[in-house]
Amino acid sequence: MNIQKAERKKAKIKLGLQGPSGSGKTFSALLLAYGLTEDWSKIVVIDTENHSASLYAHLGEYNVLHLQAPFSPEKYIDAIRHCITAGMEVIIIDSISHEWEGNGGILETHSQMTGNSFTAWAKLTPRHNAFVQEILQSPVHILATIRAKQDYVLVDKNGKMVPEKVGLKGITREGMDYEFTIVFDLDIKHNATANKDRTSLFIDKPEIRIDTSTGKIILEWCNSGSDITVDDISKRIGDCKSVQELFALYKMYPQFKASLQAEYEAKKRRILINQETQTQLANQQFNKNGTE
16 A cells, blocks of 8 residues: 555546436537547547438548447447447447337346346446446547436527426446546537536536637647656556456556566466456355355
8 A cells, every 4th residue: 555646647538418308419429539649530420310410521521430229338348349449539329328218228138137137237347347347448439418408498489488398317327427437417499417526626616618728628638647657557467356457457558568568467367366266255255154
């Protein structure tokens, strides 16, 4: 255990855009993305919304990857990795709600599993967590749109009470918003309010209309930290608890692969040995309980 001075490093933004249908999630994400990179050719939309991302092609020549059902976590992970390999700098996932509640998503898969519900979740939760980690550990900016369950409230307009559509709870796993650096709530008038903001750029401030300048502000924050060093990555290798986490770190900082290859391999061996030991102890305990 080492106590050290807190220091913010340069980062890639992981941002959520949450709102009901018609609130402008995709359009806002595209404007944000261009502000982050100023190069449409480096932006890709992973489109789960039946080719809806192509409706904004007039903005610029960005890329689209059409994702079809079943919307398993692994399919999303493969799509993200494919986009990174293709050299994209900003990935828009439109939307992540299908991974949770779509055809072939986590909830549908759970409903089709037989046996004990707790046992089923024990199998599904690691798959969902792997998807979350893929987003968080990716070496690019990721903007994820989140569908919100819709409702209507009565508002006063010119002395008359008329219904207006509002967004409610995001359609994804409970607590997903905690994983992002920033989460914007969009209303039906396309106004954005930050309900979660680790940058402190937007929280507790008046609502805004997201545009390219919003992306530029976020990019400036991302680049204002100090550079990552080989010692930083070496310490993070030591903190990894699983092979999946170690592999994500390996991919995130390719510039350190060669110099830290031996450390990666040694840590991988230690993790696998520890897992084997834990499995043996669990089996021994199970056999002991079975004979008592």
